[in-house]
Amino acid sequence: xxxxxxxxxxxxxxxxxxxxxxxxxxxxxxxxxxxxxxxxxxxxxxxxxxxxxxxxxxxxxxxxxxxxxxxxxxxxxxxxxxxxxxxxxxxxxxxxxxxxxxxxxxxxxxxxxxxxxxxxxxxxxxxxxxxxxxxxxxxxxxxxxxxxxxxxxxxxxxxxxxxxxxxxxxxxxxxxxxx
Numbered sequence: 001x002x003x004x005x006x007x008x009x010x011x012x013x014x015x016x017x018x019x020x021x022x023x024x025x026x027x028x029x030x031x032x033x034x035x036x037x038x039x040x041x042x043x044x045x046x047x048x049x050x051x052x053x054x055x056x057x058x059x060x061x062x063x064x065x066x067x068x069x070x071x072x073x074x075x076x077x078x079x080x081x082x083x084x085x086x087x088x089x090x091x092x093x094x095x096x097x098x099x100x101x102x103x104x105x106x107x108x109x110x111x112x113x114x115x116x117x118x119x120x121x122x123x124x125x126x127x128x129x130x131x132x133x134x135x136x137x138x139x140x141x142x143x144x145x146x147x148x149x150x151x152x153x154x155x156x157x158x159x160x161x162x163x164x165x166x167x168x169x170x171x172x173x174x175x176x177x178x179x
Contacts, residue, residue: 009052012178016044016056017063021070032155035072039163041092042117046171047178049108050100050116057096061089084139087131088152091124098123110172117164125153 005013023040027033045053060070061081069076071089080086095117102116133148 005052005055012048013052013056013059016040016048016053017059020044020057020060021063021068024070024072025074027072028159030159034156034159036163037072038092038121038160039167041095042164042167043171045096045099045117046113046167047174050096050103054093054096054100057092061093064089082135084132084135085128085152086135088124088128090131091127094123094127095120110168114164114168117168121160121164129153 020037020040023036026036028036041057044056047053048056064070064076065078065081067076067078071080081089098120099113099116102112102119106112129145129148129152132152133143133145136143136148
């Protein structure tokens with residue numbers, strides 16, 4: 001495979017960046033509402049693989065950074081990325097990079113891809129929580145790690161694992177049509 005992307009790769013990446021945006025707008029009401037954004041990130045990686053999937057995630061984030069309303073709640077702008085939850089959005093890049101690295105090192109078998117998603121999600125949580133604590137402390141005062149985890153991570157673990165499972169199932173069925 002050449003180092004450059006083919007036109008069909010660019011089209012897939014653009015469609016997948018749009019998929020992440022659309023899924024970020026879908027809010028599931030619960031005790032703590034959540035979006036389908038992480039589902040889309042996992043699905044994109046499962047469908048396109050680490051390299052193209054990571055580029056799709058980066059395109060999505062850049063579209064939001066320049067002001068397009070691609071983030072949850074139809075919001076956009078660099079201010080969202082520098083806000084309290086921006087670290088979780090930026091953390092999606094780490095999910096993609098970990099997935100890509102795992103593919104390079106260990107291959108593309110299903111257990112490798114699932115493990116990469118789980119590890120990537122853990123790193124996303126860690127980065128996002130550290131970011132949240134930094135921004136929150138600057139604007140509202142110090143916050144304990146346990147409090148930040150209780151607000152930003154613990155309520156989302158089970159829904160994110162369910163979304164990951166659904167994304168793996170869907171991407172496994174659709175992958176054969178993209179190659």
